[in-house]
Structure formats: structure tokens, C-alpha cells
Amino acid sequence: MPGQDLGVDEQFYREYILDHYKNPRNFGHIEHPTYTHEEDNPLCGDVVGIDLLVKDGVVDDIKFHGRGCAISQASASLLTERIKGMSLDEARTIGKEDVLSELGIDISPARIKCALLSLKVLKAGAWGLGEWPGEEEG
Amino acid sequence: MATFTSTSRQPFNAEHVRKDFPFFETGVAYLDSANTSQRPRHVLYAMDEYFEQFNSNVHRAAYHVSEVATERYEGTREAVRRFINAHSAKEVINTRGTTEGINLVAYSWGQKNIKAGDLIVLTILEHHSNIVPWQILAAKTGARLEWVDVDEQGELRLEQYHALLEQKPKLVTLSQISNAIGTINPAKQMVHDAKRAGATVLVDGAQGAPHQGVDVRDLGCDFYAFSGHKMLGPTGAGILWGRRELLEAMDPFMAGGDMIKAVRQEGTTYADLPLKFEAGTQAVAEVIGLGAAIEYLEGLGMENITRHEREITEYAMEALSELPGLRIFGPPVERRAGVVSFEVEGIHPHDLSTIVDRHGVALRAGHHCAMPLMIRLDVPATSRASFYVYTIKDDVDRLVEAVADAQRIFA
Numbered sequence: 001m002p003g004q005d006l007g008v009d010e011q012f013y014r015e016y017i018l019d020h021y022k023n024p025r026n027f028g029h030i031e032h033p034t035y036t037h038e039e040d041n042p043l044c045g046d047v048v049g050i051d052l053l054v055k056d057g058v059v060d061d062i063k064f065h066g067r068g069c070a071i072s073q074a075s076a077s078l079l080t081e082r083i084k085g086m087s088l089d090e091a092r093t094i095g096k097e098d099v100l101s102e103l104g105i106d107i108s109p110a111r112i113k114c115a116l117l118s119l120k121v122l123k124a125g126a127w128g129l130g131e132w133p134g135e136e137e138g
Numbered sequence: 139m140a141t142f143t144s145t146s147r148q149p150f151n152a153e154h155v156r157k158d159f160p161f162f163e164t165g166v167a168y169l170d171s172a173n174t175s176q177r178p179r180h181v182l183y184a185m186d187e188y189f190e191q192f193n194s195n196v197h198r199a200a201y202h203v204s205e206v207a208t209e210r211y212e213g214t215r216e217a218v219r220r221f222i223n224a225h226s227a228k229e230v231i232n233t234r235g236t237t238e239g240i241n242l243v244a245y246s247w248g249q250k251n252i253k254a255g256d257l258i259v260l261t262i263l264e265h266h267s268n269i270v271p272w273q274i275l276a277a278k279t280g281a282r283l284e285w286v287d288v289d290e291q292g293e294l295r296l297e298q299y300h301a302l303l304e305q306k307p308k309l310v311t312l313s314q315i316s317n318a319i320g321t322i323n324p325a326k327q328m329v330h331d332a333k334r335a336g337a338t339v340l341v342d343g344a345q346g347a348p349h350q351g352v353d354v355r356d357l358g359c360d361f362y363a364f365s366g367h368k369m370l371g372p373t374g375a376g377i378l379w380g381r382r383e384l385l386e387a388m389d390p391f392m393a394g395g396d397m398i399k400a401v402r403q404e405g406t407t408y409a410d411l412p413l414k415f416e417a418g419t420q421a422v423a424e425v426i427g428l429g430a431a432i433e434y435l436e437g438l439g440m441e442n443i444t445r446h447e448r449e450i451t452e453y454a455m456e457a458l459s460e461l462p463g464l465r466i467f468g469p470p471v472e473r474r475a476g477v478v479s480f481e482v483e484g485i486h487p488h489d490l491s492t493i494v495d496r497h498g499v500a501l502r503a504g505h506h507c508a509m510p511l512m513i514r515l516d517v518p519a520t521s522r523a524s525f526y527v528y529t530i531k532d533d534v535d536r537l538v539e540a541v542a543d544a545q546r547i548f549a
Contacts, residue, residue, distance in 0.1 A: 012496065013489070013547050044488050044504060045518020068518070069486035070548075114488065 012105055013070060020074035025081050028063045038066075039121045041113050046072040048118045050080070057088050069114050071107070076118035078102050083122075094119070150442035152450075156528040158434075167499040167533040172317050172345060172477050172506075172524030174367045177431070181370060184210075184430035185423045196422055197396060197413070211422055214429030215412070218377050221432045222362065223353040228411040229385060231378040232425055236344040237267040239363030239378030240311075242415065243340055244271035246388040247361075248309070251338070254280030257307040259337070261286040261294055262514050263316040263323070266507040268342045272311065281308070288514065292319045292468040299328065303335040310337045314346025318508040318522070319468035319515075320451075320477030322350075329358045338384070344368060348526070349447060349475050351440035354379055366424065370527075371431035375424035378415070385411055392417035435527075443527050447476035450525045454478050454534045461541055467515060476525035479506070482541060485548050487521040493547065497540035499533075 030036075030051035038049030046068030053061040062084050064076045079099060083091045099119045100107060107115045156162050158178040168176060192206040212227075219227040233239045248271075252258065258272050262285050276283050284307070286299045294312075303310075310332035314325045325341055332339045340361040343352055347362075348369035354362050361384070366375040380388075390397055390408055394417040399407040408414045435443065452471045455478055458464055463483030468474055482490055487503035494501050502522045505512045512519065523537055 012492065018548065042509070044486075045512075069488040071489070108492070111488065111492065 014105060017070060017074040017103065017105070020077040021070040024064070024073060024077040026063050026077065026084065027065060029065060030061055030063050033063075037121050037124065039117065039124065041068070041072070041117055044069065044114065046114055046117055048072060048076045048121050050076070050118065050121050052122075054088060059083050059086050059088065059091055064118065068117075069111075071103070071111055072114040072117050075099060075103055075115050076121075079118045079122065091122075094122075150438060150446060152446055152528055152530050155438065156530065159528055162528065165498055167497075167536040169523040169525070169529070169533060169537060170500050170502045171526035171529070172320075172368070172522065173502055174373065175348065175370050175526055176528060177370055177372060177427070178434055180434045181372065181427045181430045185372065185427040188423045188426050195419055207422060210426045210429070211420070214375075214425045214432070217429045217432045218379075221351065221436065222347070222377075222379055223355055224379055225355070226382060229379055229382050231380065231385070231412045231415045232420055233363070233376045233378050234374050234421070235365040235367065235376035236265075236342060236363045237365075237376075239361075239376060240268055240340065240342065241271050242378055242391040243361050243363070243380070244275045246391045246415075247338070247384065248272075248275040249278070250387075250389065252276075252279045252281045252308055256281040256309075257302075257305055258283050259286065259299070259302050259307040259310045259332075260284075261299075261312050261323070262288055262511050263292075263294065263318070263321060264311070264313055264508065264510075265317050265342065265344065266509070267344075268311055268313060268340075269510065272309075285510070286312075288321070288511075291470070292316070292321050292515075293473065294321070294323055294328075296324070296328075300331065303331055303337070306335060307332070307337045309340065311340040311342070313342040313344070314352070315349065315475045315477075316468070316508070316511075317345050317477070318506040318511050318520070319479045320474040320524075321469050322473050322475055325359075326357055333358060345475060345477075348435075350444055351435075360384055366428035366431060369431055370434055371428035372424040374421040375428040377428075382411065385415070390414055390417065394418045396420075438527060446527065447525050447529075450529050450531065450534065451476050451478060453531055454523060454525070454537070457534055457538045458541070461538065461545065463545070464541070467517075467520060476529070477522060478524075479520040479522045481517060481520055482545065485544055487519045489548070490521050490541065490544050493544040494537065494540035497536060497543065499537050499540045501537065 030053050033051035034054040035052040040047040048066035051063045062080045064080050096116050159176045161176040192203040194204040194207045196208040196211045215227045215230045218230045258281055284302050287295045289295055315322050329339050339359040341359040343362050343364035347364035360381050362379045364377055367373040397409050397414050397417040399409050465481050467479045491501050491503035504519050
């Protein structure tokens with residue numbers, strides 16, 4: 001019978017995920033961004049937009065904005081933390097496995113779009129890679 | 139035929155009814171019946187019996203098992219006729235579900251009767267399956283769509299509806315009950331008014347037929363579409379009912395085997411109703427399953443079902459309302475079917491669904507295939523609990539407990 005272990009929930013919505021959701025890092029906008037892009041997931045209404053300021057090939061500043069579920073917003077917050085200060089070349093190598101392992105929880109197929117929305121915004125928008133295969137492969 | 143279950147002819151008791159549904163042995167508190175219902179053994183056995191004892195195609199062969207299969211298949215048509223109180227079983231068309239029924243009307247009736255500049259009236263409460271076929275039809279023909287809005291309680295603004303009727307719409311299409319927020323529309327009055335304005339009227343009965351039943355002659359519409367899988371039947375079997383004279387004047391939707399009278403190199407004459415609209419091999423087992431579902435529902439009594447759902451809905455609304463920061467969408471319980479759509483402050487519906495799922499509670503989160511309504515309510519999505527004959531108060535208690543736990547986690 002499912003759902004008998006109520007402790008599981010705390011494990012799923014781990015403290016740091018809730019923390020990133022409630023206190024998102026790098027939240028807001030950059031005044032004159034090098035790149036800016038926003039996407040939504042009409043299926044669940046999640047929205048994530050990312051502004052990127054690049055100086056000498058390095059991500060000098062990054063900010064995100066959006067709304068939606070804890071997974072989508074925490075994932076965006078974690079991603080900005082990771083990328084800030086990275087060289088663009090290095091940042092470009094980040095893939096969905098990195099994002100999922102950073103979240104550190106078992107994401108069900110139904111929620112994979114939420115987890116990967118921020119990466120999609122970064123790949124498809126900020127880096128002009130266009131049709132990034134993204135979550136459909138999840 | 140499979141023997142009828144023990145629950146029939148007894149006073150309605152959901153605890154007893156539940157024992158007829160093997161699914162509940164999983165222990166899941168299933169609160170997504172507006173999406174798809176569970177199936178009682180009576181339905182499962184009827185389908186098994188077909189597969190095991192007279193599996194064959196219908197309407198074609200002159201051997202015994204095919205005759206039995208045909209008799210059972212056509213038996214469902216008669217059961218549906220009785221269930222919806224249609225004049226004739228010839229007006230009862232087997233489809234895969236509500237979606238196919240509406241598409242059939244949009245294509246076969248719509249393309250013949252809707253012209254550029256014609257008005258089609260629908261409501262903001264509609265499911266996508268009663269929106270998109272009309273958008274496609276309007277784009278093809280140059281017709282225009284007008285939407286009836288809702289008030290703050292999620293009930294249709296009838297004064298606006300009447301103003302639209304004055305523009306003499308060619309077609310009015312509306313749901314009997316909103317799948318997303320449970321509003322029971324005043325369908326009979328709305329159909330009456332639309333007919334008086336000269337419109338052809340389709341009623342989407344996907345939520346109406348399972349929970350309230352229907353008398354199509356009393357309702358007065360021209361088309362009525364519903365799905366078997368939301369009323370204890372299997373997926374893949376649904377019904378379109380239409381007025382005979384309209385169906386007879388319509389062209390076929392799909393063409394192929396079974397829908398013909400004679401095929402020659404020079405051309406084809408179509409079969410009479412209802413087979414004109416049933417091309418190709420049908421979902422025979424599923425149609426037989428639908429017949430068994432109707433038999434089972436009639437055994438329980440539709441009034442009992444409606445009363446039970448009202449009781450559970452009232453209980454759920456009261457219990458959920460006690461949680462802080464929880465907001466319920468839609469009308470008061472008197473004008474609401476067994477659907478409670480809500481949002482919890484600070485918790486996205488998908489997070490809520492994930493957490494309550496870990497408590498063994500199956501709760502729908504999303505736009506419920508009613509995106510225009512979500513936009514109107516200014517929410518990205520809602521959480522939706524929906525009930526049926528087998529829902530018990532314990533299911534609701536488990537939901538409330540699980541939501542409270544989610545609030546604790548997100549506090």
C-alpha cells in the first residue's frame with residue numbers, strides 16, 4: 001500500500017529545495033543583459049525567464065524570474081548559482097543530468113518538464129541553440 | 139451474462155459498492171473520477187465473457203458466436219437508448235468517447251450546415267474537446283465563435299447568453315456539468331432558449347451522464363455526447379445520440395466497412411442509421427462493457443448516485459474549507475456536481491499532487507483540459523478532487539490530512 005511512510009515527503013521536498021523555492025537566489029532582472037529569454041510550460045503554467053550578463057566570455061551576472069511549482073523554481077535558482085562566474089564554454093556543457101543530480105531527488109516522468117524548464121530557457125534562449133531536444137527525452 | 143453483483147436491490151451504501159471494484163484493493167484513495175472512473179467486476183466480467191466465449195466480429199458472420207457477439211453489442215445500444223430515453227436505438231451511435239462524438243458532429247453536421255458569418259455559441263466552461271472542433275470548423279468555414287462567460291462563482295452569465303441568442307446563432311454547444319469546477323449548468327433551460335432562437339444544440343454530457351443521467355427528450359437538445367469510461371465502463375466506448383432527421387441528413391464521418399449498403403465501382407450507398415456512422419471494426423468488448431456499466435448504474439439508481447455524490451461533496455467542501463489558505467472554485471454545493479477544484483496558498487497544484495500522492499491519494503492537478511477557464515479564473519492550474527459511487531468519507535479524510543501535511547512541509 002502506497003504512502004504509509006509519511007517521512008518520505010520531507011525527503012522528496014528536501015530542505016534545500018524548499019529553501020530555494022521560498023528564498024530564490026539571483027531572483028530578478030539585469031538592466032542591460034547580454035542575453036534574455038523566457039519560456040513557459042503551458043501544461044502547468046510554470047514560467048522561467050533568465051537574464052545573462054557576459055563579460056570576457058564569463059557569466060558575470062545571472063538573474064532569473066518566474067513562477068510555478070517548487071521544482072521548477074528551485075531548479076532555476078540552483079542553476080543560476082551554479083553558472084554565475086563560470087566561463088560560457090564551461091556553462092555550455094551543463095546538461096540535464098547535471099540539473100537533475102543537483103536537485104538530488106527522484107523526479108517522476110510527469111514532473112521532468114518542471115525540473116528542466118530553466119535549463120531549456122538557458123539552452124534555447126540565452127545560447128541561441130534553438131530547438132534543444134530537452135524534456136521530451138526525459 | 140455475468141451474474142449481477144450483490145449490491146443491487148439493496149439500499150445504497152458506498153462501502154458495499156466499493157467491494158465490487160477490484161481497484162480499491164490497491165488502497166489508493168482515488169479522487170480523479172471526473173477524469174476516468176474505476177470499473178466494477180460486473181463490467182470486467184462482461185468483457186472477459188466476450189473474449190472467452192464469443193469473441194468474433196459483429197454484423198458479419200452467420201455463425202453462432204458472431205450472432206451472440208452481435209446480440210450483446212446491439213444490447214448495449216438498446217441499454218443506452220433506455221438510459222438516455224431516446225426514441226429509437228437508431229439514434230444511438232457508438233463512438234470512442236465524447237471527443238469523437240463532438241468531432242463527428244463538427245465534421246458531418248458542421249461542414250454541411252455552418253457557413254461564413256454564422257455564429258457558434260459555446261461557454262468558457264467547456265472542455266477542450268468541446269472547443270477545438272468548433273475552432274477548426276470556424277476557421278474552415280469563416281464562422282465566428284462567441285463565448286458565454288462565468289460570474290465569480292463559476293456559473294454561466296445567462297444575461298450574456300440571452301444577448302448572444304438574439305444574434306441567432308446557428309449552433310449552441312454547452313456542457314451539462316463543468317469537468318473543471320463542477321458547475322451544474324441550467325442545461326434544460328439553456329437548450330430550450332437556444333431552440334427557441336432557432337439554433338441547433340449540442341450538449342456535452344461527459345460529466346452529466348455518469349453523475350446525473352439524462353433524458354435527451356426532456357433535455358430537448360439535438361445532439362448529446364458522452365463517454366463510457368467516466369461512467370464505470372471501459373475506455374474506448376462512448377456514445378453520440380442525435381435526432382434521427384439530423385443524423386439521416388448528415389454525411390458519414392469515417393468511411394469503410396460496415397457503414398455501407400452496397401459498394402460499386404461507380405459509387406457507394408451508405409448503410410442506414412446507426413451503422414452509417416460506425417465504419418470499421420468497432421470496440422466490441424468495450425461496447426459490451428459499457429452496456430454492463432449502464433446495467434450496474436441502473437441497479438444502483440441514478441438518484442442514489444446523485445444523492446451520494448452530493449453528500450460526499452458537501453463533506454469535502456466543509457472539511458477542505460477548514461484548512462487555512464485553501465480556496466475552492468465554483469458554485470455552492472446545491473449547484474455543483476461531485477467536483478471540488480481548489481488552490482492552496484503557497485503550494486503549486488503540482489507540488490500538492492506529488493505530496494498527496496505519497497500519501498496514497500490520487501488527486502488531479504492541472505488545467506483539466508479547460509485552459510480558457512483557467513485563464514478566466516486567473517490561475518495556472520488547480521487541484522481537483524472528484525467523486526463517484528464508490529467514494530467514501532475516508533477518502534476525503536485522507537485527502538485533507540495529506541493537504542495539511544503539504545502545508546506543514548511548505549510552511
